[in-house]
Amino acid sequence: MSIGLLLLLIIVGSPVNADGPVCPPTPSNKLSRAHFPEGFLFGTATAAYQVEGAVNETCRGPSVWDIYCKKYPEKCNGDNGTQAVEFFYRYKEDVQLMKNLNTDAFRLSISWTRIFPRIIPFVTVFHWDTPQSLENEYGGFLSANIVKDFREYAEYVFQEYGGKVKHWITFNEPWVFAHAGYDVGKKAPGRCSPYAKERTVKGECLGGRSGYEAYLVSHNLLNAHAEAVEAFRQCEKCKGGKIGIAHSPAWFEPHDFKDAQNGATxxxxxxxxxPKFTTEQKAKLRNSADFVGINYYTSTFSNHMEKPNHAELRFKQxxxxxxxxxxxNEVSIGSKPATAELAVYSRGFRKVLKYVKDKYANPEIIIMENGYGEKLGDNDTVAVGTADYNRETYLKRHLxxxxxxxxxxxxxxxxxFVWSLLDNFEWQEGFKTRFGLYYIDFKNNLTRHEKVSGKYYREFLSQGVRPSAIKKDEL
Incomplete structure (x- = not known):
């Protein structure tokens, strides 16, 4: 299993009814919403920094990603932030796209402050965009100071939106944030040791210490999560809501079909x-999630590392x-079309879910991201990009x-939740990797075009009863 899921060990809540969900009869025809349990939510997802842009407008202030991409555009696939200034600030159009898809819910980051009518918002408080001012002041998540500041930030947004938003995620993919940002330097703030430079996007580290900082950042992330959850549960406006955290596990199949045993802790x-947790910190972390968010994309083979290089410490090692x-036997896991960003292995998705059930006392799980990325290169046109049959197949298999x-x-x-509603800024991949159900024409005023995958998802959701019809409310 993924290292990231180790973070669940002390934060999951009490087990649910072991009998499990009640499903309609086994489908005799193509799968649709109608075959899932009553009230099951389907949606799409985006993240504020990846779709909103407006980095130089209002009082937003720069984040570590603004500075990272502006100062080192080669690390963001050539983009220096200017293209993002006008990127996707179209509230009414996005609501209409979600309505067209028949979605029930939409996952977004808190800096997108509007509340969508008749669409259930799932709000992520932190999606990797640490304010650059805090990075400058004390090193951001390298410092325990971030815990107090994050709690104050979370308290503010809970008070502002807790009456309307009832589903919250504290952190998106804490393992990726710590590993990629502070151990191999692939993502902002791009920190790692010099010996890890070959693992970065362009072969250089912007300061840092691999094998050390990622643990410190993870420690502060967990404590900040616990403080935010405590604040949420003390928020009167938030009563009746739920809060969780979103992890990003891959599934590991054995490399040589044998279970490599390792007794080391x-x-x-x-x-x-x-870093060590205090008794008080441990108490706050226990049962600090009402649900577990899972972001699943791919799987890999794993092999026991017989001879780790202790002179070059790394989080992953x-x-x-x-x-x-x-x-x-030189067999690849799953399949990988020529333009695919990652290998496709839907069986790993089922295995991850069952593992979480069995390992962590059957918590409530919400799939916060699941999607297919592709790089079209010189063939990146509206006609080619909207004919995304590989993405349609990916969704069919994973559903x-x-x-x-x-x-x-x-x-x-x-x-x-499908990642993503729209093609967007994919961090160090820039705008070259597309995940959206809607194609964005970056060469023609950012016009949106529904893809084959979007049409499939819309048809999938058109069958069966939406939760809003069951609950008789305005969501």
Whole structure:
């Protein structure tokens, strides 16, 4: 399993009814919304920094990504932030796109402050865009000072929107944020040791210490999460709401079809590099999630690392697991079309969900992201980009795997969000990698075009009863 899921160990809530969700009869025709449990939520997702732009407008202030891309445009695939200034600030159009898709819910970041009519908002408080002012002042998430500031920020947004927004996520993909930002330097703020430079986008680190900082950042992330959850549960406006955290596990298949046993503990491997939690911090972390968010994209093979390089410490190496594209027989995991960003392995999706159920006492799970990225290169045109049959196939396979996890394995999954509603800024990949159900024509006034995958998702959701019709409310 993914290192990221280790973070769940002490924050998941109490187990739910072991009988599992109630599903309609097994589908005899093509899968649709109608085959999922009553009240199951379907939606799409975006993140503020990736779709809103407006980096130089109002009082927003720069984030670490603004400075990172402006100062080192080569690390953001050539974009220096100017293209993002006018990017996707179209509230009414986005609501209409979601209505066209028949979606129930929409996942967004808090800096997108509007509340969507008849669409259930799932708000992520932090999606990697640390204010640059805090980075300058004390190092951002490298400092314990961030815990108090994050709680104050969370308290403010809970008070502002807690009466209307009832579903919250504290942090998006804390493992990726810590690993990519502070161990290999692939994402802002781009920190790593010099020996890790070959693992960065353009082969250089912007300061840092691999094998150390990622643990410190993870420690502060967890404490900030616990403080935000405590603030949420003390918020009167927020009563009746739920709060969780979104992790991003890949599934690991054995490289040589044998289970490599390793008796070493994290404490033994990491030693003094691992920050310690106080008794009070541990108490706040326990049961600090009403649901677990899962972002699933791909899987990989794993092999026990026999000889780790102790002279070049790394967060990922400390797991004593090597990630492999192929197994011992040189067979790739799943399939990978020529333009695909990641390998497609939908069986890994079902296995991740069952693992979380079995390992963590069957918590409520919401799939906060699931999607297919592709790079079209010189063939990136509206005609080619909207004919995304590989993405349609990806969604079909993963929705089926999720159905099997829910209705056969009795995993308590209650919602699913496609990443993403729109093609957007994909961090260090810039605008070259597309994940959207809608094609954005960057060469023609950012016009939007529904893709084959968007049409499929709309048809999938047109069958069955929406939760709003069941609950008889305005959501």
């Amino acid at each position: 994290v404490d033994h491997i990491v030693g003094h590099r691992l 400390d797991s004593l697991v090597e990630w492999k594209d192929k197994n011992i 089926l795997s999720m159905y099997e996890a829910i209705c056969e394995d009795k995993v308590n999954v209650t919602g699913y």
